Amino acid sequence: MDKSELTGCIAFLQEAERLKNVLRSAHTSEGRRESTAEHSWRLALFAMLLEDELPGLDFARILKMCVIHDLGEAIHGDIPAIHQTPGAPDKSAREREDLQTLAAPLPERLRAQLLSLWDEYDNAASPEARIVKGLDKLETMIQHNQGMNPADFDYAFNLGYGTMHTARHPLLAALREMVDEVTRERALGGLRAPR
Template sequence: MHSVELLQQLDFIKEIDKIKYIQRRTKLFGSDRNENDAEHSWHLAMMTIVLAEHSNEPIDVLKVVKMVLIHDIVEIDAGDTFIYDENKDHSNTDEERAAANRIFGLLPKKQSEELIGIWEEFEAGKTQEAKFARAMDRLEPLLQNASNNGGTWKEFDVSYNKVYEKKQVIEDGSTIIWDLAKGIINDSVEKGILSKD
């Protein structure tokens, strides 16, 4: 006979498979195929492992990996909000809170509380781990759009100022990576794949 906790964990594991179906606006590097949330989260976890040394302060890498792997699970219920959406705020919403409670609530109480706490920490963006996780979350689509001749910037007529404003969060996690990101943004303007207007 299996424990109740194991069955709860398996229910959660089955439920989060749905994240593979959540399509993002950004496309894979050098591709015309949209990325899904599972691919995005995996990529951020790898970026965290590889780039952690560039954090402004020492970080708990495992905690950041947990953050980036779970941060978009709420989109199973709440859907993906495009970062440049003019009509819907990209900040924590009531829908995301309800999704976090439902999905993480499938787990045994202790694990549920841990993952909700990590998700809340990411959303608040106050700790160094959250700042670095958010830097990774903003860096990946920047690299994708630069590799795709402007990608969603061109597709949705996103301006330099809007990109700069949204990507500046990177600086809170890593000034070194922010310097690199600024260079990519400016190069994108020079190449004509990001509008300065």
């Protein structure tokens, strides 16, 4: 890379830092709202733990998708799944547009690679993307079960959340059963948030 391309990379990283300030609806075990960057980090960690259970998949591609899947939220923030209703603005279209804006300083080849990975993820266009989609839903649900949530938190919503994505692989389905069991207990008020 030449100096101008390296400068573009630094400018992109500086803009991507905004993701650290984007808050999601999930709460941490201490009760503060988590950032989208924290969610993306734990999603990548989750995938890393399962690498040996996903033979034949391009694991580097999986990690890259984990890192960038919500990057577009750095500009306009997150829209919680519970607020994504028919007739609402298209979350995917907005995130892709925001990712294009965010990636503008990058050299063309890196910008194209980033957008291609994001499109692959968004469209669940590969086995790797389908795994990341499912793990993304599961990580969110695990956080909801672990978080110190407000008293009116809707645990029942999670029992139907992302089922299409978590049913696409036996490993995801097995994890889903475990997470749903905890969700049901939290919904009934029989389980406190772990510390």
